Amino acid sequence: MKFSEIGLSEETLSALNDLGFEKPTQIQEEAIPQLLETERDLVGLAQTGTGKTASFGLPMIEKVDFNKSHVQALVIAPTRELCVQISKDIQDFAKYHKNAKVATIYGGASIDKQAREIKRGAQIVSATPGRLIDMIKRRLVNLKDVEIVVLDEADEMLNMGFKEDIDSILDGTPEDKSVWLFSATMPKDVAKIAKTYMENPIEITVGSKNSSNENITHEYYCVQNRNRYYALKRVLDINPNIYGLVFCRTKRETQEVADKLMRDGYNAEPLHGDLSQMQRDKVMEKFRDKTLQILVATDVAARGIDVDDITHVINYNLPDDIENYTHRSGRTARAGKHGVSLVFVTPKEVYRIKQVEKVIQKKFSLEEVPSGEDICREQLFALVDNIKRIEIKEDQIDDYLPTIMELFEDYSKEELIKRFVGAEFNKFLEYYERSGDLNADPKGKDEGRGRDRGRDRDGGRGRDRGRGRGKGRDDNKERFFVNLGLSAGLNKGAIVRLVCNETGISSADIGRIDLFNEFSFFDADPQHKDVILDRGANMDYDGKRMKIELAGKGGGGKSKGKRGGKDRSRGGDQPTGKRRSGGKKGGRRKGRK
Incomplete structure (x- = not known):
């Protein structure tokens, strides 16, 4: 099957032709026709690199009315890089559609510039959750007329702690929108989002769920x-x-x-x-x-x-x-x-x-x-291959050749080859001549059979094990105090994301999280105490200084600070103001035809 056979417009086909796209991948072949023909929700499971962006980007372009100047389609992605890549791809796909405008919204860039992109009439928005919520709160983005919402790399967004952010965004969109969810894996949390915000979705799986590319x-x-x-x-x-x-x-x-x-x-x-x-x-x-x-x-x-x-x-x-x-x-x-x-x-x-x-x-x-011997052999033949393939700029070296030939006239062909190869190759011979065997016994019966010259400090953390998040306090967990709370815009997803990104520990090692107006608490496995305290001593959240300390016996931080000091003196994990409601999120559509 070719792209010309799946119902795309001439404008889109021309753009695909410019990009050299002729035949759709399997996920594209299965998803695009169905998304073009129906208004149904869709769950697409396929590995990274199988062409998921075109799977939702092409039908999205066909459904958006570029004669209108409000946001009609929204793509939510977990990172800045992916957000920018999606935006670029959609712009390439829509290059021949008159008046097509795509806005890119992500943290770390000028919010004013991104707001101007919206005001100029962007019909499609590619965004990361945190910056999008910020712009919604500032009323710089209006999602009341959104018809399509795409959750790309949904599993990764949940791994990064964006669950509450996604809920918040989807709650502010129309009930009769279409939701297209694309993911490489299908953990329980992704299935829960699909159940909450989608009705009878089309399900497409390329390969087995969570499986790896055959190649x-x-x-x-x-x-x-x-x-x-x-x-x-x-x-x-x-x-x-x-x-x-x-x-x-x-x-x-x-x-x-x-x-x-x-x-x-x-x-x-x-x-x-x-x-x-x-x-x-x-x-x-x-x-x-x-x-x-x-x-x-x-x-x-x-x-x-x-x-x-x-x-x-x-x-x-x-x-x-x-x-x-x-x-x-x-x-x-x-x-x-x-x-x-x-x-x-x-x-x-x-x-x-x-x-x-x-x-x-x-x-x-x-x-x-x-x-070392294997490496030297491989490097030697790679060097010879590179020399054979090198392009000689004869017009630039001809003037020097007579002198060069004279300097080498006492050397045989064999001696010249040895010297030129040795000039590049000696460093590998010297490095690996005293190298040992680095292989360890997978059954753990030895301590390794050698190492290269010198010893390097290892940056890894070994095996991390932990319990999942529970509803109550876990006596086997360590309690940590955070000097920011609800008044600073902090939520549970943000705490998980910041702590895990800074320390490298798994989200599974984070236990109960309690949010209050001026401060917060979270539990984590004791084995990670030192790295959490080290990396969390001076963090940044939305321009505010964020500090993590061990919680004191009374529930507050061990050290006094200006922020939240009054709250901590009260002795327990009690809020100073009303806690943000945490009822079941809305957004599930009813009455879809």
């Missing part, structure tokens, strides 16, 4: 924690032409790994939330242009990466939420190509490979960390 090879390497970075270097060295992503758990670990790689001469840069939007844009531009070979990223920052030809996805650590592995691995093997997704685990973490296999419904192969 991805899954591998794991068993190493000791102290050897994790050295094993990463060896994998990079054995693949000289790698174009890959390295995933780390936290922003700090991401920066540390990227710094080490750059220090050791690799073409690598970090991508994480502590970088400014301008820095992130520059890094992504270099990665898309392929002038950057290795991108070291957090899960959150990488959500907007839509790049073809990525050869390897490297999990420096497995994600705390195993379902995130599906998102990570989906960055490779796009557009029918093949790719490799590999993981470094310690002997104590090997059991988690089985857990991932169960989720993605694919088997991992245990691979040996390459030896």
Whole structure:
């Protein structure tokens, strides 16, 4: 089937032709005709990289009336990068539709500029939840006439703590809108959103739920924690032409790994939330242009990466939420190509490979960390191949050749080849001549059989285990105090998102959350106490200083502060004002035809 056969307008087909799109992917082929023909809701489950943006973007363009100048379609995405990518794609699809305007709304950029995009008559909005809610509260965005709402990467939005934000946004939209939900996995929370806000939706699943792309090879390497970075270097060295992503758990670990790689001469840069939007844009531009070979990223920052030809996805650590592995691995093997997704685990973490296999419904192969000898051989032949393929600019070197030939006249062909190859290759021979065996026994019977020169400080956190969130206080959890509350606009989703993003712990390790006017409390596993206190000592929430401390015996923070001090002196977890109502969210439509 071709795009010309599924009911798209000539304007849209012309844009697709400019983009070189001829045949729809499976999710596009199944979703687009149904969305064009009906007003029904839709749940689409497909892996990252299968073309979900076009699946909802193309029918959306056909349904929007571009002669009107109010918001008719809304796409909600979890990150700035993904939000911008979606907006760009929709603009490309709609380039031949007269008066088509797309607004992009996300944090970290000028809210005034984004408000102007709305005022100029944008019919389609691509937004992240936090900034969208802010603009709704300021009455800069009106969703009363929205006809289509798309929840893209719905599972990831819930993982990031956006549940309450999504509820709030959907509650402010018309009851008779169409809701299109797209996700790579279908956890219980996503199913709950579908049940709450959708009526008898069309369900499309490409592959099995949560399964991995058939074109991805899954591998794991068993190493000791102290050897994790050295094993990463060896994998990079054995693949000289790698174009890959390295995933780390936290922003700090991401920066540390990227710094080490750059220090050791690799073409690598970090991508994480502590970088400014301008820095992130520059890094992504270099990665898309392929002038950057290795991108070291957090899960959150990488959500907007839509790049073809990525050869390897490297999990420096497995994600705390195993379902995130599906998102990570989906960055490779796009557009029918093949790719490799590999993981470094310690002997104590090997059991988690089985857990991932169960989720993605694919088997991992245990691979040996390459030896120094293997790497040197691979690098040597890669060097020879590059020399053979190099383009010679003869007109620029002809004048120098007589002198060069004279300087080399006493050397044989064999000696010249050795010298030129050695000039580039000696560094690998020198580095790996004393290298050890980095492989550890997956059964945990040894402590690893060696390491590369020197020892590096490991940035990983090992295995995190925790209980899910409960309704009551859990005596096995540690109680933490937050100096901001409802009056600062804080909600439960924001607390989960900020704490997990800053510390790298899983949302499953966060327990009960209590919100009051001037302060808040949350429970977390005691094993994470030190990192929460360290990273939470000086945070920022919507321009306000946010501080996390251990809760005192009376329920307040251990240290005194100006903000919320009066409330804490009262001794218990009691609010100073009325608590925001938490009844069941509305928004489920009734009477849809």
